[in-house]
Amino acid sequence: MDAKSAAGKVRYVGMQEAADKMRQADRILVIGCSGGGKSTLSQKIAARFGLDYVSIDRDVLWLPGWVQRPKAEQLERIRMFAGGERWIMDGTNTSTFDIRVPRSDIVLWVRMPRLLCIRGILGRWIRTRGKTRPEMAPGCPEKMDVEFLRFVWTWEKVYGPRVLAGLQAHAGDTPVLVLKSRGEMRQLLSLVGA
Numbered sequence: 001m002d003a004k005s006a007a008g009k010v011r012y013v014g015m016q017e018a019a020d021k022m023r024q025a026d027r028i029l030v031i032g033c034s035g036g037g038k039s040t041l042s043q044k045i046a047a048r049f050g051l052d053y054v055s056i057d058r059d060v061l062w063l064p065g066w067v068q069r070p071k072a073e074q075l076e077r078i079r080m081f082a083g084g085e086r087w088i089m090d091g092t093n094t095s096t097f098d099i100r101v102p103r104s105d106i107v108l109w110v111r112m113p114r115l116l117c118i119r120g121i122l123g124r125w126i127r128t129r130g131k132t133r134p135e136m137a138p139g140c141p142e143k144m145d146v147e148f149l150r151f152v153w154t155w156e157k158v159y160g161p162r163v164l165a166g167l168q169a170h171a172g173d174t175p176v177l178v179l180k181s182r183g184e185m186r187q188l189l190s191l192v193g194a
Helices: 015-024 038-049 056-061 071-082 094-103 114-128 146-153 155-170 182-191
Strands: 027-032 052-055 087-090 106-110 175-179
Touching (some): 015 182, 027 094, 038 087, 038 182, 052 056, 094 155, 106 155, 114 146, 114 155
Parallel strands (some): 027 087
16 A cells, blocks of 8 residues: 555554653653643653653743744754654644654543633642643743633644644654543553553
8 A cells, every 4th residue: 555545544542552652762752732641641650650741831832921932943853852762752733743653662632621721721720820740831820811721722723734734744654642641541551560
């Protein structure tokens, strides 16, 4: 089968196959909506397997004071991090799937219901209000506004199709595990001993 006829197919895997793949993986990509638990999951997996933890928000996108890094510099940083030997990268940003997804040994798509994501962002805002989370750039304290709530509420409708199209275009044979509940996240962590 040539590359063109293989395009459009995403190789979804089950929990056990994903856990087996993760035990041998050098590069894991974790994607999904804010508040779904990507960062927590990524940090636990990073600690378990000794992978460098790369947060797109902290390491690529934001500068202090919630100022976005220039696009050219973001792209340069994405290439640098993706070119690393052993990492887990937390962040969706479909515009760089062409760089990150082919370098990944497995993709974990944290695809939680939107109410759970809203609860997640509100909970972390209450816990860390006025402070900067470890997975966020220094000088970017936790904040909450209507625009961000709207972003999370409409994420699946707006960005879900973009994620799927990006995976169809760039995943090839890279396995993709979709996690749809906190229970599934706990099950995966248990299977890999995290």
